[in-house]
Amino acid sequence: MLGPVRNASRALSPACALVLGLQLCTGAGLIVLPAPAQAQEQQREFDIPAGELSQALQRFARQAGVQILFPYDQAQGKPSRAVKGRMTISAALQRLLAGQRLVVVKSDRQRITLRAAPAGHDPRTRQRRATRRQSVPRPPPPEPAPPPQPIEIVVTGRAVSAPLTVSETSYSLTALSRSDLDLSAPLSSSALFRQIPGFWVESSGGEAGNNVRSRGIPTDGFSAVAFAENGIPVQYDGALGYLNTDQSFRIDDTVARVEAVRGGPASLFMPNAPGGVANFITRSGLDEQGGRITLTGGDNGYRRIDAWQALRLSEEWGVVAGGFYRRDGGRRPPSYTADSGGQFRLSLDHRSAGNSLLLDLRHMDDRVTFYLPVPLRLDEEGEPEAIAGFDPLRDSLAGPETLKLPLYNGRMPTEFDTSEGTHTRLTALTMRGMLSLGGGSEWHGGLRWRTSETIRNALFPTGTPMTGQSYLASIEDRMKAAFPDTASLALRYALDGTEFPAEAGANGLVTGGNLLAVSVPLDEVLAETKLTTTLEAAGRHDIALGISGAHYAYRFDRYMGTVLLEVADSARLIDAVALDAQGGIAGRYTDGGVQRYGSIFDSARMTVDALAVHASDEWRMSPRLRIDFGARWEVNRIDGQVAGQTTLDLGDPSTLADDQILAPDGTIIPVRRSDSGFGWSIGGSYEMSPDLALFARYTRSFRLPSASNFNTTPLRTDQKTVPITMAELGANYTGDTFDLSATAFATHFQRLPFSDFRFDFATNAYVEQTEIADTRTFGAELEAFWNPAGPFEVTVQATLQDGRYRNFSFTQVMDGEPVHRVFSGNRLIRVPRMAVRAVPAIALIEDRLRIELTGEYFSRRFGDIANEQALPAYLLVGLNLRALLSDRISLRAHVTNLTDTLGLTEGNPRNGSFDAGSSTGEYFFARPEFARTVRLEMAFEF
Known part of the structure; x- marks a missing residue:
């Protein structure tokens, strides 16, 4: 394995050092002007x-x-x-x-x-x-x-802090107040995107490791949607392999509100954000006083405490401290504690004479389970249903027998621990500030240092569930070739040697499982400095010129072993054995349930230096007409090393499990490349009346290759800067009882790499194929709020979109023969044409009792690019309740998936994203929404 290539303490590139030096000299950072949380007519x-x-x-x-x-x-x-x-x-x-x-x-x-x-x-x-x-x-x-x-003050998607109304914005923005977050209680930072039109969210992975897509973006994870904390990226590149941005951040009570921008100017002021950005704005001790303690309990042993305290130290200084701690048995309990850990924040604010300074320290040590596809079958009408003996909403393949197993990390024996889940230890220190230069000019700056260690262990199901006899037939030739005395094959439980299945009524199914362990330590420094000023020339110009830099270094270490399991809750390990004519064991395909030790090994060290320059002008031509435009140029330099590989046979003649262990061969493959991109955006808004405004925007953006694309294939040449074109046209209406925001959009991705990372169940190894194609999407977003006379109100958010692949054809080897495949015109993988969220609510007893019913509908989708694996439409129903017991005590209740709907969010990507196979087979894997969950919260304000 490789030693460290570089770390964040090494000498920075000249560009990054320049930006960092400016921060330290000026002590500056962007000013954040928190806006609204939902009002309560309480004291x-x-x-x-x-x-x-x-x-x-x-x-x-x-x-x-x-x-x-x-x-x-x-x-x-x-x-x-x-x-x-x-x-x-x-x-x-x-x-x-x-x-x-x-x-x-x-x-x-x-x-x-x-x-x-x-x-x-x-x-x-x-x-x-x-x-x-x-x-x-x-x-x-x-x-x-x-x-x-x-x-109205809007801070996200802009480079200046001049006040701006929502009707004047030339892009789509959704704000979620603290009260919105309290009432909806999203179960993860990704789940809050469900409240924002234009986003398709797969939050079925748990509290971390989910997928977010915006406006037809056809890539997974957070490769095109950014998280920001007080305007600074939570992580510069959200697409780092096995290190999604949502693993680095948790929502707690120190967050005051969230502003989310879809498309538009997000890509100008935030790296790797062509699809949008969610900006988490934290509480300030200068703006809030007091605090709150919230106790939460739920099913499956869920326990959580949130607390925050804000204190004004003087007229110019304020401090906030808070965080959370949580333990949870799991959404699909694996028989051990699924989630445990928490987060702490300490913030110090200073504002005086038009200047500001924010110092923020956040530390997280949290371990959460990564939930994966579960076994299912198709009924006579082709609809998914549970397999006998396995509840897809509540059962888990992971259990005591797969909790800790001996595997090989390259040449090193190691113990795999499933209970580690996604375990992140992170410390981030942020400095932001603003210095008034007089004459309408300001100097802004931001600096964030972050160090983290992330482990991601999980049991990934592979292939498809099959009968024991079918499995034995698939390995018969290899077993007879390895063990000539073989007379028959049999399946037995690995721990006690009894025959499988043990019960006559058992389903008799087995499946493969990959025990995958990934370690990604990351050190990162982000810095931005910016000058803003106001000019009068044919109207008012709010101008900004900024330069930002990033330096980050990470290690990527990965190993995996493949096991054989029964299809059951807390599945037991299975051994496949060869029997001689006398019934004795002539050999074993497996070893204690392990089909292949060391079926994956990777070791890489990467360092990235990034530099970006952006400029923008918000031009108010008249009281009703406003035009803004801006541009961004960015360059990334990747420098790294990847370990070469070889295959080892450990020499145990009684089993095939140790015959092909992937391990380092002692060679080092260097990675060195530089990529750049230039993007620009122009938009305008026109106020037709005090209640109605129109806006339009056109954006040429880009996505630079991620360093993690070279973690396992350092010599690849298929990674280039991806050009992205976006256009949108929208209207904002604000009436006495009715608000409406509607946006029509179009996106076009060019030369986008699509990878098929498929696990071959026959060889217990991954096969990868990458093809280049385009995508085009047309759609519309809608947000509506109706508040008629009386205590009733209704909120509706909807997205209609039609995304298609273009120029997507290639030759694929199938069963040893070349087959020409054409995917052009197919719908984008897993993205629904229609997603609607409706929330009717009633407020009673002078708003001291509020009840919301949530309904979320997602239309039919496809689990693969070939559009062969259909994922049916489904409807989720939830309930939120808030009761103000006194001016300082409130009770909240949250119920998700009230009807226990079996809604499938994705198939099994391990079976291939190009063609997962049609849904005509009896058994398959897919990842569903979670079962009904009930949580009760008691909050005490002080």
């Missing part, structure tokens, strides 16, 4: 010092947990009074607006809109007449007069 702690009104209103929004829209020119420079104490949102707003020429024209549970008061108007009279609606006051319709343009 909250407010601490808004006297000062300038526009800043006071922004502080009010953060502390109240609402979006606040107001005419900026009517508030800028105006003095405001201090508001301090525990009170309702409406009372705090009334005090803040006392004596000001601003009135409330619309308010609901998420947003409050202000406008300049007409001449002769007394805002205190309007406030007294205001009627209560939802959780904040909703006044009668305003006097007829065109209100000035309101201002």
Whole structure:
């Protein structure tokens, strides 16, 4: 195996060193202006010092947990009074607006809109007449007069911090407030994407290791969708092999809200994000006071505690501390603790005289199970159903006999531990800041250092379930050739030698399983520095010029052994033996259930230096018309080493399991390459009226090759920069009782590599094939919110899309013969044409009791590129409940998959992504949604 090639402490490249030096010299970072969380008409702690009104209103929004829209020119420079104490949102707003020429024209549970008061108007009279609606006051319709343009702060998908309304954005953005997160309680950071149209999420892998796709993007994992934390990437490249971004981040109560951008300008300001970015914005001790402890319990032994505390140290300094700890028996319990661990955060905020500084430390030590496909069968009508003796929603192949097994890591004997699951130990230190230069200019910067060690162990099912007799027939020739005295073959349980199956009523099925262990330690430094300024020339220009750099180094070590299992919950290991004429054992195909020791071995060391330059201009041509455009140039240099391989025979003549162990041969294959890309985007928005705005955008983006593409094939030449074209046209409407956001989009990927990584059950080895093709997708996204009179409301999010492969034809060797395959025109793998999420809700007892019913529908999909393995449509029903027992105590309940629907999210990629075989066979593997889950939460505010 290889020793370390380089680590993050080595001398940085000149470009990265330059960017890092700028951060340390300026002490700067991007300012994050948290916006709204959902309002509750309960008492909250407010601490808004006297000062300038526009800043006071922004502080009010953060502390109240609402979006606040107001005419900026009517508030800028105006003095405001201090508001301090525990009170309702409406009372705090009334005090803040006392004596000001601003009135409330619309308010609901998420947003409050202000406008300049007409001449002769007394805002205190309007406030007294205001009627209560939802959780904040909703006044009668305003006097007829065109209100000035309101201002709402949007921070994601932009390079400047100038206030911006949602109607002015020229891209699709969805904001999830803290209350949204509390009420929906996503079971993983990936699962929250279910609340965002345009994204297709496979969150059936558990709390980590899932797949997210956006707008027809045909790649898995997080290769084209980025996670950001306070505007800085959680991980520069989310496509690193076996190190998805969601393994590096957990949602907890220190997150104040999430902003998600689909497509659009995400690729300009965030690396590896052509499909979009989810920006997790954390709490600030300057904007919030107090704290909360939340206790959660659920089925299968789920226990969790979340806590956070915010404290204002002075007018200029604030601190937040918090995190979580959790233990869980598992969504499909494997007979041992499936998940355990937690995360801790400590943040220090400073703001004064227009400058800001954020220091944030996050440490995570968490172990979660990676859930994989389960065995199923087809009924007479071709619909999937359970196999006798195995519940696909609650049973697990993993169990006591596969918990710890002796395998080989190259030439080294080792013990494989399934209970390690996906175990991540991570520490990240972040510095962000802003320095006012005067004259409308600002210097921004951000710096994040991260070190982590990730282990990913799991039992991967292979092939298809088959009868014991079919399995013996498949190995008969090899057994007779190896053991000439063979008279018959038999299957026996590995631990006690009894015959398989033990019970007459058992299903009699066996399957292969890969015990795969991967280790990916990563050290990473990310840095960005940026200058923003405002110019007046034919309108207002908010201009930004930035440079960012990254340096990261990782090791990739992987080994695997293949076992034979019965198809049952907590499956037992099976031995295949050759019997002589007297019934004695002449030889063994397996060894203690192991079919092949060392069926995979890989060892690689990679270092990547990345440099990007971006520039943008947000041009306000008139009060109604706004145009923005920008460009990004990026270059990555990959430098690494990959160990060569050979095959060993350990020399045990009684078994075939040790005949072909993959191990290092002592050679080193170097990797050295550089790739670059240039992208640009232009968009515009036009406000037709105060309630309706239109936008359009065209983007030419790219995706650079990932270093992990060379972990196992260092000499490959099929990896190039992938050009990506995106276009979108949308409308945003905001009415008194109805909000609507609709977007039509088109995406085109060119020269995209598609890999078929298929496990050959006959040889117990992987076979890989890569082909180059294009994809094109047309679709539409919709978000609607209807809040009629009374306690009812409905939220609907929908995505309609038709994604197809283009220029996809190749020759494939099948059964020793070349076969020409044509996949052009086939639908994209696993992406539904229709995905709809509807959430009807009712708020009772002055919003102290809220009940939501969630319905999620996903249309028919295909588990392979050949469109041979159909995955049926399905509907998931859930329930969320929140009860305010007092001003400081709340009770929440969450039920997912209420009806125990067997919804299949993917087939079994180990059987091949090109052609997994048609669904005409009786047995197959697929990964379903989880069974019904019930969780109860009790939250105590202080």
